[in-house]
Amino acid sequence: MGAPEQPKQQEPGTEEIKRNPTLDNIQQLGQVNTPSGESNLFCLTIIGQVEGHMVLPPQNKTTKYEHIIPQLVAAEQNPKIEGVLIILNTVGGDVEAGLAIAEMIATLSKPTVTLVLGGGHSIGVPIAVSADHSIIAETATMTIHPIRLNGLVIGVPQTFEYLDKMQERVVRFVTRHSQVTEEKFKELMFTTGELTRDIGTTVIGGDAVKYGLIKQVGGIGEAIKELNRRIEERKQQMNGGGFVQ
Amino acid sequence: MIHYSVVPMDVVFAGMENFVPSYIDIEHGGVSMQVEPLNGYQARIVRLISGNPQHYLDGRYAPGTIINFSPAL
Numbered sequence: 001m002g003a004p005e006q007p008k009q010q011e012p013g014t015e016e017i018k019r020n021p022t023l024d025n026i027q028q029l030g031q032v033n034t035p036s037g038e039s040n041l042f043c044l045t046i047i048g049q050v051e052g053h054m055v056l057p058p059q060n061k062t063t064k065y066e067h068i069i070p071q072l073v074a075a076e077q078n079p080k081i082e083g084v085l086i087i088l089n090t091v092g093g094d095v096e097a098g099l100a101i102a103e104m105i106a107t108l109s110k111p112t113v114t115l116v117l118g119g120g121h122s123i124g125v126p127i128a129v130s131a132d133h134s135i136i137a138e139t140a141t142m143t144i145h146p147i148r149l150n151g152l153v154i155g156v157p158q159t160f161e162y163l164d165k166m167q168e169r170v171v172r173f174v175t176r177h178s179q180v181t182e183e184k185f186k187e188l189m190f191t192t193g194e195l196t197r198d199i200g201t202t203v204i205g206g207d208a209v210k211y212g213l214i215k216q217v218g219g220i221g222e223a224i225k226e227l228n229r230r231i232e233e234r235k236q237q238m239n240g241g242g243f244v245q
Numbered sequence: 246m247i248h249y250s251v252v253p254m255d256v257v258f259a260g261m262e263n264f265v266p267s268y269i270d271i272e273h274g275g276v277s278m279q280v281e282p283l284n285g286y287q288a289r290i291v292r293l294i295s296g297n298p299q300h301y302l303d304g305r306y307a308p309g310t311i312i313n314f315s316p317a318l
Contacts, residue, residue: 042302049250049252049257052246053246054246055264055266056257056258057257057258057259057260057261057264058260058264059259059260060257064292064308066292067292067293067301067307067308070293070295070298070300070301071298071301071302073298073301074298074299074301074302075302077298077299078299078302091250091251091252092248092249092250092251092252093248093249093250094246094247094248094249095246095247095248095249096246096247098249119251121250121251122249122250122251123249123250143251145251147247147249148248148249149247150246150247150248150254166247170249197253198251
């Protein structure tokens with residue numbers, strides 16, 4: 001079959017500036033970027049706080065969702081990118097922003113794999129389960145705990161109902177995108193006596209797999225292998241279907 | 246906004262009252278962006294405001310990158 005694999009239409013429009021990016025990096029950051037030009041994978045890192053509607057003070061290391069979302073759009077659109085690897089080490093953050101990122105990852109048509117390193121806490125949990133395949137490092141932890149309201153809270157039953165509704169969004173997303181049951185997830189969320197300052201559970205490595213939250217324990221090797229396998233599978237499917245992207 | 250994090254709220258929002266960033270919107274190399282001027286000739290990228298998704302994959306425009314820029318006087 002002489003069909004071309006990928007049409008070469010959209011070149012990213014990046015040629016306007018006649019500067020040497022490597023030299024810039026050395027001057028500004030004291031380091032050289034490793035050549036990444038020819039990778040068919042897009043690596044997205046979600047670290048620190050997921051920053052949402054409020055700009056957080058500078059002591060926070062943040063992942064800006066308004067940058068992540070268009071990056072995912074670009075990854076979906078760019079024909080050179082065949083798979084997306086999401087690396088998580090987050091302490092949580094804004095619910096809306098976190099769920100937005102999770103929904104974006106879940107609806108990408110290209111193969112996606114998430115790797116939880118260090119921690120994927122709170123709103124990191126839905127992001128961790130959003131991809132086609134999820135991997136957790138043996139030492140990585142995920143804290144599952146209830147959502148709290150901040151700011152002015154009115155002590156009326158409606159407040160609790162609102163909170164419950166917000167929490168339900170997270171619970172529903174996680175149970176829909178992983179093997180964990182709603183009962184189990186809520187049980188983990190409302191466990192007492194496990195966390196020192198809160199209710200909830202810290203799930204470590206293999207336990208996350210045992211509860212059905214994450215699919216596999218592993219590291220970067222497993223993640224890349226799985227992603228490559230899925231990319232191959234998708235290529236074959238598309239060629240078998242008689243069309244190219 | 247609902248904050249869902251293992252880091253206590255008071256730690257995350259510490260210094261919020263004194264945090265008054267000064268950002269300006271500029272266009273740099275054909276990409277519109279919001280930057281924080283550092284001195285007369287440099288600025289740090291805060292966020293991109295571009296409609297071209299491919300700009301967001303360009304490492305030269307990642308938030309936090311310092312660009313050469315002098316405000317038009």
